[in-house]
Amino acid sequence: MLELQEVSVEHGSFKLRADVRIAPGNVTAFVGESGAGKSTLFGALSGFENLASGQILWSGTDIAPLPPAQRPVSILFQDNNLFPHLTVERNVALGLTTRARPGHETLDRVHEALEQVGLAGFGARKPGALSGGQRSRVSLARALVRSRPIVLLDEPFAALGPALKAEMLDLTATTLARPDTVVLMITHDPQDALRIADQTMIVSDGLVQMPRDTADLFASPPPDLQKYFGK
Amino acid sequence: MGWGLVLALTLIVIAPVIVVAWQAGVSTDIRPEDIAAIRFTVTQAILSALVSVIVALPIARALARRQFWGRNAIITLLGAPFILPVIVAVIALLTIFGQGGILARYLAEIGFNLPSIYGLSGVVLAHVFLNVPLVTRYLLQGWNDIPAEHFRLAASLGFSARDTFRLLELPMLRATLPAAALAVFLICTTSFAVALTMGGGPRATTIELAIFQAFRFDFDLARASQLALFQLLLTGVTALVAFRVLRLASFGGGSGRPLSRPDIPKSGGLVVLDATVVAVAVVFFMAPLLSIVVRGAPHLPDLPSSIWLASLNSLLVALAAALMAVLGALGVVLAAAYGATVAGTTLRILAYLPLALSPLVLGTGLFLAINPYIDPRDVALPVAATVNAAVTLPFAVGILHPVLLRTESQYANLADSVGLTGWSRFRDLYFPASRPALGFSAGLAAALSIGDLSVIALFTGADVTTLPMQVYRLMGAYRMEDAVAASLWLLLLSLFVFWVFDWWGRRDA
Numbered sequence: 001m002l003e004l005q006e007v008s009v010e011h012g013s014f015k016l017r018a019d020v021r022i023a024p025g026n027v028t029a030f031v032g033e034s035g036a037g038k039s040t041l042f043g044a045l046s047g048f049e050n051l052a053s054g055q056i057l058w059s060g061t062d063i064a065p066l067p068p069a070q071r072p073v074s075i076l077f078q079d080n081n082l083f084p085h086l087t088v089e090r091n092v093a094l095g096l097t098t099r100a101r102p103g104h105e106t107l108d109r110v111h112e113a114l115e116q117v118g119l120a121g122f123g124a125r126k127p128g129a130l131s132g133g134q135r136s137r138v139s140l141a142r143a144l145v146r147s148r149p150i151v152l153l154d155e156p157f158a159a160l161g162p163a164l165k166a167e168m169l170d171l172t173a174t175t176l177a178r179p180d181t182v183v184l185m186i187t188h189d190p191q192d193a194l195r196i197a198d199q200t201m202i203v204s205d206g207l208v209q210m211p212r213d214t215a216d217l218f219a220s221p222p223p224d225l226q227k228y229f230g231k
Numbered sequence: 232m233g234w235g236l237v238l239a240l241t242l243i244v245i246a247p248v249i250v251v252a253w254q255a256g257v258s259t260d261i262r263p264e265d266i267a268a269i270r271f272t273v274t275q276a277i278l279s280a281l282v283s284v285i286v287a288l289p290i291a292r293a294l295a296r297r298q299f300w301g302r303n304a305i306i307t308l309l310g311a312p313f314i315l316p317v318i319v320a321v322i323a324l325l326t327i328f329g330q331g332g333i334l335a336r337y338l339a340e341i342g343f344n345l346p347s348i349y350g351l352s353g354v355v356l357a358h359v360f361l362n363v364p365l366v367t368r369y370l371l372q373g374w375n376d377i378p379a380e381h382f383r384l385a386a387s388l389g390f391s392a393r394d395t396f397r398l399l400e401l402p403m404l405r406a407t408l409p410a411a412a413l414a415v416f417l418i419c420t421t422s423f424a425v426a427l428t429m430g431g432g433p434r435a436t437t438i439e440l441a442i443f444q445a446f447r448f449d450f451d452l453a454r455a456s457q458l459a460l461f462q463l464l465l466t467g468v469t470a471l472v473a474f475r476v477l478r479l480a481s482f483g484g485g486s487g488r489p490l491s492r493p494d495i496p497k498s499g500g501l502v503v504l505d506a507t508v509v510a511v512a513v514v515f516f517m518a519p520l521l522s523i524v525v526r527g528a529p530h531l532p533d534l535p536s537s538i539w540l541a542s543l544n545s546l547l548v549a550l551a552a553a554l555m556a557v558l559g560a561l562g563v564v565l566a567a568a569y570g571a572t573v574a575g576t577t578l579r580i581l582a583y584l585p586l587a588l589s590p591l592v593l594g595t596g597l598f599l600a601i602n603p604y605i606d607p608r609d610v611a612l613p614v615a616a617t618v619n620a621a622v623t624l625p626f627a628v629g630i631l632h633p634v635l636l637r638t639e640s641q642y643a644n645l646a647d648s649v650g651l652t653g654w655s656r657f658r659d660l661y662f663p664a665s666r667p668a669l670g671f672s673a674g675l676a677a678a679l680s681i682g683d684l685s686v687i688a689l690f691t692g693a694d695v696t697t698l699p700m701q702v703y704r705l706m707g708a709y710r711m712e713d714a715v716a717a718s719l720w721l722l723l724l725s726l727f728v729f730w731v732f733d734w735w736g737r738r739d740a
Contacts, residue, residue: 046383047387047493048383048386068383068387068493069387075387083384083399094388098388098389098394100397
């Protein structure tokens with residue numbers, strides 16, 4: 001269980017508040033206007049933002065004091081998820097080790113993950129030689145080998161076309177979403193949420209609202225969501 | 232307009248080179264002291280480049296990964312060597328490291344003798360002092376170009392400091408360090424004022440200094456031309472290589488944007504290391520300048536009256552050079568902006584050519600071209616202004632070009648749709664958009680010329696003189712207090728002209 005207990009993050013005059021619980025085995029979407037606090041929330045979960053107060057509990061342990069690398073968290077950014085000068089194989093292997101020559105066991109897991117995302121045989125290439133969709137698959141493969149129970153998707157597929165994006169979301173849902181993990185995704189597109197998210201939370205004016213069933217929420221959206229989607 | 236500018240630039244940039252080459256053909260014997268000058272030029276330039284890069288590296292790294300009070304002020308000051316007259320830097324260093332300097336006196340009290348600063352060590356010291364801030368800025372830009380997400384990934388994947396260096400910083404440095412070293416090497420191969428004041432003698436003479444001596448002491452024009460040809464080959468080849476690897480414009484800009492660095496600890500040994508590096512750097516670079524302020528200020532009112540006339544001459548040269556550089560750069564960039572015409576392309580090449588030429592090579596050529604017709608000393612100031620404008624032109628073009636390109640790509644359709652063409656397009660679109668860049672370039676040209684001690688030394692007699700020449704003469708006459716005070720005055724004047732132009736550019740921005 002991921003619990004945000006009276007969490008608040010302060011950014012000058014901006015303040016984000018969250019007091020929510022998310023059960024494992026769920027994909028949760030976060031929607032809301034730019035500047036409402038979605039990225040700040042992800043920053044707090046991944047360790048790039050300090051909490052002003054509150055606790056972030058994972059299975060009952062407060063992870064807020066931990067540095068980013070020691071948290072049970074993997075994050076996929078919007079851009080620059082891969083190091084351009086390293087091969088696909090090394091980029092994925094970084095999820096396990098920073099050694100220049102990863103061991104056999106590591107490489108086996110890397111190749112297994114690449115196979116899972118449909119990139120078997122691409123290990124020796126550099127990111128520059130891949131398409132946008134293939135690069136997204138590489139970041140996904142790294143999240144797979146890291147196998148951390150909290151996965152944050154900060155719109156990593158936003159630059160892809162609709163069909164490719166849907167494909168990547170499905171791939172994410174089938175590979176990363178497991179009974180013991182929580183997958184959290186920021187999105188601007190109701191279709192993304194409807195496609196893979198069991199529940200959706202609205203982030204509005206610095207407040208993270210209670211989760212709602214995604215299908216219900218978009219079937220009868222509350223006023224602030226209607227305003228956001230211009231309906 | 233395009234072809235007129237091509238003609239003007241050809242006269243200023245190409246003609247002197249042809250004259251030099253033609254004159255040099257007359258003499259074919261190479262003297263041993265010329266070989267020594269070439270060897271010394273290369274040796275000191277390599278040493279200066281290596282030391283500058285090694286010193287700048289930890290400073291840039293500390294500034295890139297820490298945020299602290301005064302960081303922005305330090306980054307602004309890193310641009311100062313652009314407008315710091317070389318002779319002022321030399322005098323400032325002498326007040327600390329010279330025979331009568333603070334360090335020498337302190338060491339003498341505890342029984343050490345500071346070895347003489349003159350010669351190779353002094354030349355390299357001055358070059359390091361002048362170039363480290365610029366290299367630091369260039370490397371800082373490299374760090375800023377690393378995507379913020381990569382540092383977040385580093386933190387999130389648990390990179391150690393070594394991993395971050397190996398996987399993020401080293402690939403960046405592999406691209407930027409050689410370029411930075413090459414730029415310093417190029418600058419130092421044309422070193423004249425530093426060699427004149429810190430070097431000299433058969434063991435520490437650069438080619439530029441040898442050209443000057445061939446002129447002033449022997450009036451051997453054929454030998455001066457031959458030396459100028461050597462200089463031309465050396466800088467020309469270096470510049471050709473540098474063109475391929477160097478991003479010129481980033482030497483002018485330099486971003487102060489602090490990086491968020493979640494991947495490194497906010498306390499502990501690394502912080503102490505970074506703080507020490509920054510503190511030592513600030514002391515090394517600020518102490519000499521503070522020392523001329525403290526030593527020079529009381530003597531400012533007693534400066535000989537010749538200083539004031541020299542100041543007026545320097546100001547005139549600076550204003551003329553600024554005007555020529557900016558108008559020239561605008562012409563080049565606008566001509567190039569109207570599509571890839573032959574004139575536009577030729578202009579761009581001509582505008583960057585001065586990077587491969589040294590002021591003394593240009594000066595020698597112009598001297599030889601003028602000499603048969605007019606006494607070169609009568610036109611010393613206009614020639615100095617012209618050469619200084621030519622030397623600044625590549626930088627001005629480098630600063631202006633991206634600004635105008637951006638303006639054109641953003642507003643060209645809008646301007647076309649409302650019929651903004653010709654003069655009104657310039658007045659209402661290009662000029663307002665490029666005004667800050669124009670002001671900055673003009674300030675750069677003015678400050679560079681007001682402190683220039685190269686062409687002017689070649690041309691001036693006893694009657695016409697400029698402020699840097701006066702400082703050099705006071706120094707040569709062992710009137711150190713006056714020289715320090717005059718340096719302070721020159722520094723103030725240089726900062727003032729830069730500030731006025733820069734302020735004009737940013738007034739309404």
